[in-house]
Amino acid sequence: MPDPQDPAVEPAVAPPPGNPRFAPIDGLRAVAACAVVLTHTAFLSGFNGHGFPGQITARLDVGVALFFVISGFLLYRPFVAARYRGRSGPAIRRYARRRVIRIVPAYWLALTVLAIWPGLPLVFSDHWWVYYFFLQNLHVDWSIGGIGAVWSLCVEVQFYILLPFYALLLNRALGRLPVRSQMGFETTFLALLATASILIRAAAFQDKTPDTISQTIVGTFFWFTLGMGMAVASARWHDVPVAERPRPLRVVARRPLIPWAIAAALLVAVSQIGMPTLSLATYTMRDWILGHILYGLLAFFFALPIMLGVDGRGGVPERLLTLRPIAWLGLISYGIFLWHHPLTGKFRGVQDWSTHGSALIYTLSVFGVAVAAATLSYYLLERPLLKFKDPRPRRSQDPGGRGDGSGAAAEAERVELARAG
Numbered sequence: 001m002p003d004p005q006d007p008a009v010e011p012a013v014a015p016p017p018g019n020p021r022f023a024p025i026d027g028l029r030a031v032a033a034c035a036v037v038l039t040h041t042a043f044l045s046g047f048n049g050h051g052f053p054g055q056i057t058a059r060l061d062v063g064v065a066l067f068f069v070i071s072g073f074l075l076y077r078p079f080v081a082a083r084y085r086g087r088s089g090p091a092i093r094r095y096a097r098r099r100v101i102r103i104v105p106a107y108w109l110a111l112t113v114l115a116i117w118p119g120l121p122l123v124f125s126d127h128w129w130v131y132y133f134f135l136q137n138l139h140v141d142w143s144i145g146g147i148g149a150v151w152s153l154c155v156e157v158q159f160y161i162l163l164p165f166y167a168l169l170l171n172r173a174l175g176r177l178p179v180r181s182q183m184g185f186e187t188t189f190l191a192l193l194a195t196a197s198i199l200i201r202a203a204a205f206q207d208k209t210p211d212t213i214s215q216t217i218v219g220t221f222f223w224f225t226l227g228m229g230m231a232v233a234s235a236r237w238h239d240v241p242v243a244e245r246p247r248p249l250r251v252v253a254r255r256p257l258i259p260w261a262i263a264a265a266l267l268v269a270v271s272q273i274g275m276p277t278l279s280l281a282t283y284t285m286r287d288w289i290l291g292h293i294l295y296g297l298l299a300f301f302f303a304l305p306i307m308l309g310v311d312g313r314g315g316v317p318e319r320l321l322t323l324r325p326i327a328w329l330g331l332i333s334y335g336i337f338l339w340h341h342p343l344t345g346k347f348r349g350v351q352d353w354s355t356h357g358s359a360l361i362y363t364l365s366v367f368g369v370a371v372a373a374a375t376l377s378y379y380l381l382e383r384p385l386l387k388f389k390d391p392r393p394r395r396s397q398d399p400g401g402r403g404d405g406s407g408a409a410a411e412a413e414r415v416e417l418a419r420a421g
Helices: 024-045 051-057 062-084 092-119 128-132 140-144 148-174 179-204 217-237 247-254 257-271 285-307 315-321 324-331 333-346 348-353 359-386 408-418
Strands: none
Touching (some): 024 359, 062 179, 062 285, 092 128, 348 359
16 A cells, blocks of 8 residues: 555545545545536536436435535544554544634635625625634524535534544443454444434424424534444454455455445435425425435445445545546545535526537536636645645654654554454
């Protein structure tokens, strides 16, 4: 596996020191961002619901679930890996600094520029603080302002705040137990939290009326638990030879296309169960909850061969997600997400460039401008700041010489963890 502290690794995707880098996850981010852009343009162009392709595009808001699964996995894994090895987890101050530098400057830039052009409601009003401090998902009236899609970023920020407290609680409750016992207890606990989140989401559902709970961490935590569950498994089995892993993980490692086939089947299934495609006001309780669960499972299986597979042996999924154009889109995917949504309204007129209107021209226009804006944001603002995510690493004394926890000491840890029980 490449050294995660290699200066060739872009700072936006470099993991915390001492933790492995999952390069294909950059491709997962690209897929999630492109899916969100496509579902928004397909919705506003009226393409959603037009035959089977329109039924599929209507369900590509599953990209949000994929973003949440990615966050649950990448952010929680360093905490649980440290607990398994009897070490202190990431320092809270360093963790907070990484999150703030990664999220805030790019968002403030996009919010300010887009509020000037093409214009965003309420950003320059008395409620400006709601939008600059990630609070717009906490009240229905606030959701009409700012960048509409940022409700999900607000949920992410809530997760960032919650996660260290969750990790501290689990460390105190489980830290002295054998790894196998820790896994069993935590898997059960995550399942209970996921169930509670789904039940609360159902209780908060109001027919044809938006509710606040469903757009907060409380109503969406199920999606995060899926990524966190994979983090629990990855921290235990990542460095263990495939032949010594549990059978389901051996299948994932050796047949990575199987989870993707399941994800494809789930995408088709969720597009055919009668969920609304052109109106958010016609959801039933069944649509709201079944769709939420299927979205989470779809994102889970799509990410599974990357998060619990074997680096360098991930087959077609790994090869596709590490293609340079896809990996690069993943690198700037945060900017694509931030910039695209206000542009979907501004560029609707480009459909008139063709006789019968073209959702494709519209989508490409929005995507192209969003990519251009995201590129400028990344290379002129985000990248220079992201170099300060972590203090300068100390020179490694590791006999392996890689500085990422490899060598004789790390190998001894891997052997001990493989035998843990």
